[in-house]
Amino acid sequence: MARFLIGKILVRDHPDGRTSGRIVETEAYPPGDASGHAFRGETPARRSLFLRPGHGYVYMAYGSSYCFNVSSEPAGIGAGVLIRALEPLEGIATMQRRRGIETLRDLARGPGRLATALAIERDLDGIDLCVKGPLWLATAALPIDAIAVSVRIGISREAHRLRRFYERGSPYVSGTRRLNAG
DNA sequence: AAGAAGATTCGCT
């Protein structure tokens, strides 16, 4: 699913208006991955990861940033895909205001930044992304060759695994040159 | 009840 989501469009419908972006970077946290939030079993805070595929899991990281995931395994099995970066499409002025910056390239480059840009907070935890609502996914096609793979960012456990996917050449992808070369 | 770790970001050097 992490690979499948590259190129899809994440749409946020909010009283402020619509904001949306193309997903250009993801990371997989499959069942049994020691870095995954579902690794130690289901708890109230992690329950969304155990929902049917296509539900949102939102949590606060380091006290300052929200991160957004898409549940990826059948009900009862905990796993998810972290959305790490978007290419801004609609509502760019709104995103700029929420982020407090102008630079298009940095509006949604990074998991915490995209959550801020789209006003994704804990109230969206558990939402069904396959139904048009406050937050949903629109389909789009992308050539297989456009997707590259690398190790994941900011974790210590199972760090060598090739579970990060991104759009090759996109300036909206996070991480360093080394990680984006592939 | 207290402490450590963590899927980050921003400002400086």
Add this chain to the structure above:
DNA sequence: GCGAATCTTCTTA
């Protein structure tokens, strides 16, 4: 590239 800020969750006493 480095370190602080910040808070939720889980572990240990």
